[in-house]
Amino acid sequence: MKVLVINSGSSSIKYQLLDPESGAVAASGIVQRIGEPVADGAPTVEHKSDGKTFEHDGEIADHAAGLRVVFDLFRASGHDLAHEQLAAVGHRVVHGGEVFYEPTLIDDRVVRAISDLSALAPLHNPANVVGIESARALLPEVPQVAVFDTAFFHRLPAAAKTYAIDAKIAAAHGVRKYGFHGTSHDYVSGQVAKFLGRDRSELNQIVLHLGNGASASAIRGGQAVDTTMGLTPLEGLVMGTRSGDLDPGIIFHLIRTAEMNVDDVDDLLNRQSGLKGLSGVNDFRELDTLRETGDAAAQLAFDVYIHRLRRYIGAYLIELGHVDAITFTAGVGENDAAVRAAALAGLENFGIQVDAARNTGKDRSARYISPAGAPVAALVVPTNEELAIARAAADLVA
Missing domain, CATH: 3.30.420.40 (ATPase, nucleotide binding domain)
Structure with a gap:
């Protein structure tokens, strides 16, 4: 079947x-x-x-x-x-x-x-x-x-999913953090447990789903306790064409001073921002090529991307207390060694290290990028959302 x-x-x-x-x-x-x-x-x-x-x-x-x-x-x-x-x-x-x-x-x-x-x-x-x-x-x-896509994050703790706006307005309009890429975060965290030979309930994990859309999650014992995307997929990390986090006042400023309407700002933040807005390209392969030629805008885009990513890694390290595994997945996470190295650079005091040879290796299966014996397993684990959906559908109808 x-x-x-x-x-x-x-x-x-x-x-x-x-x-x-x-x-x-x-x-x-x-x-x-x-x-x-x-x-x-x-x-x-x-x-x-x-x-x-x-x-x-x-x-x-x-x-x-x-x-x-x-x-x-x-x-x-x-x-x-x-x-x-x-x-x-x-x-x-x-x-x-x-x-x-x-x-x-x-x-x-x-x-x-x-x-x-x-x-x-x-x-x-x-x-x-x-x-x-x-x-x-x-x-x-x-x-x-x-x-x-939102299912894995449905049971986020109240403190993580609640925005500090008028509670009645939030309830009336469904305003809360929902999170996205949940099928991927769920699947990958399960594959990490299998790879490490441990039960998922024993593990504290950070999963970094880095593609054209990007999100991070903190997972304790198989249950998501925080994630970067929010009411919509716009919040959080810098993405291919999405801005990720920004001061909400920027929206009001643009409406008042740039004569932009709501649809203009929506298009700007969702389709014309992120790596594309900073460098002109949203594909990391093109961005890396531009960086190699000394393109200053491309280098700044990379630096902003990594800065935001490291901020969330640090936040989730504190939120979880300790971390057993940090895992990169999706198109950028699985294929861009420079992103992985920069994201985890200088974190040796937290037990997090990257082995250069392992990180730049050509293997495309689940693998360590941390050295043998490192306190925290740094991993690359390919995602497979289609397989996760197929299994969920088959299990339900069975």
């Missing part, structure tokens, strides 16, 4: 067909530039199956059209979803609010509730709903399961 995992973004759909037990991927792909004109001939759908790549280069009007093309490519590649033994379709849903904090079997009521939460995630939940409705129409007999 396989699970089809669907991750619907505002203008894209990522998907995998995989075995939830072994993790073997039968097919995967991405639909891009949904609802956008296509004039350059670049493929809008790329589908990989059994070592072969299949492409579609026509315009994709909406998510429903995108999924229809995907289903056609599944058939063309020998994996007709109508005849596959599908245990479930697992959907990544970004925001569950206070309503959803466990994998949930989808029905009409659940779809409406996810849609109602769109005010908390206007860029994500509407697209998630469209993906769900399209998949339900195409696979009406297959159970559909929603897995929520």
Whole structure:
């Protein structure tokens, strides 16, 4: 039995067909530039199956059209979803609010509730709903399961999740720290325990999910006690295009002095800030290339990124009291040795060290980057949110 995992973004759909037990991927792909004109001939759908790549280069009007093309490519590649033994379709849903904090079997009521939460995630939940409705129409007999990005952080301690604003206003409008990337933080912290040969309940961990979006978490005994993202994915670390933490007064200042409206500021902080705003690029590979040429803006962007990251590592060291493992994951965390080295530099007094040879090695599996015998395990552990979603969906329908 396989699970089809669907991750619907505002203008894209990522998907995998995989075995939830072994993790073997039968097919995967991405639909891009949904609802956008296509004039350059670049493929809008790329589908990989059994070592072969299949492409579609026509315009994709909406998510429903995108999924229809995907289903056609599944058939063309020998994996007709109508005849596959599908245990479930697992959907990544970004925001569950206070309503959803466990994998949930989808029905009409659940779809409406996810849609109602769109005010908390206007860029994500509407697209998630469209993906769900399209998949339900195409696979009406297959159970559909929603897995929520916020679920792992649902039980944050009150002191960690509460913002210091008027309590009645906060309650009326759902204002609290929700946290995101929860599926990744949960999965990776579990993999760390397996790698170390210890029970997760015994461990204090800091997990650093560093991709184009980035977040950190403090995890005590398998339970998250703090995380960097908040009501929305904008809070916390410097990211590819998001500012992360900033003085809220900056928003008022820009509205008053730069004649920007709310949508202008939203676009600035979510899409034109972070590494992109500081250096002009949001891909760390490009940033590192610019740094190597002596580009001052790129170096400043790197320094600001590391400064913010180290601030949270320090805060979580104090919050947890002691740390057994600090783990890097996601695209930047798994692949950029310079980020890892800079983030943990000079922390030897806390038992945290980085072995240069291990850190720059070419191994891409779970591995130590700390020297043998170091008091704190510094690790790189690849994340696999699709596998985590598939397993959660399969467990629920079983």
